[in-house]
Amino acid sequence: MDVGKDLVAASATPLVLAILAEGDSYGYAIIKRVAELSGGHLQWTDGMLYPVLHRLERQGHVAAKWSPSESGRRRKYYRITKEGRAQLAAHRRQWQVVDGTLRGLWMKACIV
Amino acid sequence: MTTMADRPLEEQIALWRTYVRRRQAVQGPDVEELEGHLRDQLTELTQAGLTGDEAFLVAVRRMGSLDALSREFARAHSERLWKQLVLTPDAAGESAATGLAETLVVLSLAVAAALAIKVPALFGLRLAGGDEAFYLRNASLFVFPLLTVYFVWKRGWGAQRSLWLAVPFAAGAVFANIFPFPKGSNTGMLTALHLPIALWLAVGVAYVRGHWSAEDGRMDFVRFSGELAIYYVLIALGGGVLTGFTMTMFFAIGKNAEWFAQGWLIPCGAMGAVIIASWLVEAKQGVIENMAPVLTRLFTPLFTILLLVFLATMAWTGSPINVKREVLIGFDLLLVLVVGLVLYAASARDPQAPPDFFDALQVLLVISALVVDGVALGAIAARISEFGFTPNRVAALGENLILLVNLTWSAWLYARFLRRRGSFAALERWQIVYLPVYSAWAALVVVVFPPLFGYR
Numbered sequence: 325m326d327v328g329k330d331l332v333a334a335s336a337t338p339l340v341l342a343i344l345a346e347g348d349s350y351g352y353a354i355i356k357r358v359a360e361l362s363g364g365h366l367q368w369t370d371g372m373l374y375p376v377l378h379r380l381e382r383q384g385h386v387a388a389k390w391s392p393s394e395s396g397r398r399r400k401y402y403r404i405t406k407e408g409r410a411q412l413a414a415h416r417r418q419w420q421v422v423d424g425t426l427r428g429l430w431m432k433a434c435i436v
Numbered sequence: 437m438t439t440m441a442d443r444p445l446e447e448q449i450a451l452w453r454t455y456v457r458r459r460q461a462v463q464g465p466d467v468e469e470l471e472g473h474l475r476d477q478l479t480e481l482t483q484a485g486l487t488g489d490e491a492f493l494v495a496v497r498r499m500g501s502l503d504a505l506s507r508e509f510a511r512a513h514s515e516r517l518w519k520q521l522v523l524t525p526d527a528a529g530e531s532a533a534t535g536l537a538e539t540l541v542v543l544s545l546a547v548a549a550a551l552a553i554k555v556p557a558l559f560g561l562r563l564a565g566g567d568e569a570f571y572l573r574n575a576s577l578f579v580f581p582l583l584t585v586y587f588v589w590k591r592g593w594g595a596q597r598s599l600w601l602a603v604p605f606a607a608g609a610v611f612a613n614i615f616p617f618p619k620g621s622n623t624g625m626l627t628a629l630h631l632p633i634a635l636w637l638a639v640g641v642a643y644v645r646g647h648w649s650a651e652d653g654r655m656d657f658v659r660f661s662g663e664l665a666i667y668y669v670l671i672a673l674g675g676g677v678l679t680g681f682t683m684t685m686f687f688a689i690g691k692n693a694e695w696f697a698q699g700w701l702i703p704c705g706a707m708g709a710v711i712i713a714s715w716l717v718e719a720k721q722g723v724i725e726n727m728a729p730v731l732t733r734l735f736t737p738l739f740t741i742l743l744l745v746f747l748a749t750m751a752w753t754g755s756p757i758n759v760k761r762e763v764l765i766g767f768d769l770l771l772v773l774v775v776g777l778v779l780y781a782a783s784a785r786d787p788q789a790p791p792d793f794f795d796a797l798q799v800l801l802v803i804s805a806l807v808v809d810g811v812a813l814g815a816i817a818a819r820i821s822e823f824g825f826t827p828n829r830v831a832a833l834g835e836n837l838i839l840l841v842n843l844t845w846s847a848w849l850y851a852r853f854l855r856r857r858g859s860f861a862a863l864e865r866w867q868i869v870y871l872p873v874y875s876a877w878a879a880l881v882v883v884v885f886p887p888l889f890g891y892r
Contacts, residue, residue, distance in 0.1 A: 376512075
């Protein structure tokens, strides 16, 4: 089962913020983490992550820094900011509402 | 990194890099970032046992189509899109047909605007014969609705959903004409000056296709407004030359063309030019570099020097500001100018770049403008009771306060940014969020001032 395109797009921002809230990271590692956490059900087109990251950077939700990586090339590392954490909290509340609503409906469906 | 020594693979990566670089929405460091990703992916795939070629195919495929990717990048960085128009494939395909359709729409709207200003003449209101005040009050109403129609069409907005945009224009028409303004009325003149500012917001809503809450769209509208002003001035200069030639050439054969120039050429041209200039800005936004930011860069240092020298002279000689009756207007204009410089500098700046010398200069400009205005306000406040509250003075004072609030907070945000405590995006957001305030105040002046001051 693969998650639909719209849902993937909608969940991209909270996912990225939540992963960065665990610790600083970079593009490739974020994608790996998403695949790992979702058991491969959330399929991102790899390149699409970067516009999302840049948008978040522009909005001040994440901060970025170029640092050398273990391979010798420099790599852009992202860190969540205070605003980003607030944004993540907001996302979390919204998703909980959606989740709670659907859960309620489906629980009822089970009983009937 | 053993696999990276693979020569053919390196060549393939280099080829891929040049393809990505060609996308104008994806710039220098972004390409590097994407390449880093590609290489990480390649390393992992080859470690899993794939050959260089296989790994490259898989990695590129996972990266996604370059078209879709550059579209997403363009969306995330709209200032790049504005500078270097990315023609998305689907837009390129239909561009020839829509190009012709757009030309026709624009020309008919321009002609409609040119004719609209002649319509009141059918009802006996003469442009050059005593009804100038009527025309001044209604000037924006002849052309802004048509400009709005252009954007509604251009952005492919449904006619039904955009119909409510007629409401502000209808309200504007009512308030410009319902009040019994006597001849030479100050409040009538204030309406003429403020109605365009109030209605410009409605044009802006059409420009951003109703998505006023999307910040990028609003910043684009700010850019558009600046470019429009520049194009309009250029067209007006050309129009002036045309008018001059018309007069002198007909004068040479003993005919007086003044009635034509004053009654038709200038008013109709002035209206049509708004539509034409908007169209030019829309069409050329990708072709030429923006002018407004260039002028900003040029004049920010000069105005900073002017203000500093002015302050120094005032402090040195101790000569106070000579508070004449309408001196407040002059300082309002100064603040408008400084806000404009800040706004357009912000519109062209890469929000992620670290603070540089120009940013420090901007802060200096804003702070010196605040000091100058503070001194002027102090002088005026001391004597306001002497002058009494006329409509002009209350309007000017209100505007001064609105601009002062904007600049004070801008200075604060700018200073935070310079000390790396805040982001430039915060300043950009503040400027954008503040835009409707100008229109709201202008609407207030149009609606409330005439009855408040007895239409004088």
